Amino acid sequence: MERVTENVFTNTKIRGCNPSIVFTDEGAVFIDTAQWISTLLEMIDFAKSKGPIKYLINTEPHIDHIFGNHWFAGVCPVIGHEKIADTFFDVPGDMDGYDYSVDVLERQDKEFLPFMPSREEYIVNPPQITFNERMSLKVGNHTFNVYHTPGHADSQIAVHVPEERVLFTGDTLFVGCQTWLHSANIDELISSLQFLKTLDVDYIVPGHGPVVGKEYIDVQLALIYKWISAVAGGIAQDWTLDECIKKISFTDLPVDIGQAEMMDYVQRTNVTKCYNYIKG
Secondary structure, three states, X not given: OEEOXXXXXXXXXXXXXXXXXXXXXOEEEEEOOOOOHHHHHHHHHHHHOOOOEEEEEOOOOEHHHHHHHHHHOOOOOEEEEXXXXXXXXXXXXXXXXXXXXXXXXXXXXXXXXXXXXXXXXXXXXXXXXXXXXXXXXXEOOEEEEEEEOOOOOOOOEEEEEOOOOXXXXXXXXXXXXXXXXXXXXXXXXXXXXXHHOOOOOOEEEEEEOOOEOOOHHHHHHHHHHHHHHHHHHHHHOXXXXXXXXXXXXXXXXXXXXXXXXXXXXXXXXXXXHHHHHHHO
16 A cells, blocks of 8 residues: 555555545544455455544445445445435446456456355445535544535545545546546536645545646646547537547557556547537
């Protein structure tokens, strides 16, 4: 794990989201969960070695952020946005959340596949504590300001811990890798990024990619506008959606760790999202 501040740890070197822990003087608060059981159990053991686990906060409903909720059932309350139930356990493609998770483990974390519960025993464990626009949570000597930041997902949230000057954005921010627009509301995403720029922080833990400073928010905005501009250029030439998909791609950035097979999916869905955005 990477130590961001004295009390904040994250893991940016695995497939899926960047699962993180904030240690308070009352116990640990998890921000999202690892998609690899090996990393998930390591982080849980690390947290318990220092005290109890007090809360788990889900920044979004997608499987790479909430897969590990099963292991927190009966351990601590889970927190998320009130809309998170609408698409909780959502996965790309044709498989359901359980089969998708098993497929990932079989390919990338096989030694820990025996620790995967059966379908009947697996507890999805959605948030029990929900909020609308903003919630402030005090845990020991730390404050967790939780904001609704829709865009990547309707239930997307960000978590600001002012005492550590750290912001957890979930997939509102992708750093150094492909930005997924497949589920995005582009206007809301841009608005949320602009809002995040108003927060006083030194460190941002994105949904994917390395920890960065607040200046990277402008890079993310520029990438989104680059996608929109490219598709707008195609529309100006009377290209159909299929022609845009065929002719437009930005493959210079990699897909995040362990997801190289999703490059075509990201390119296709990003073009489609931008095309429909422009066409209204």
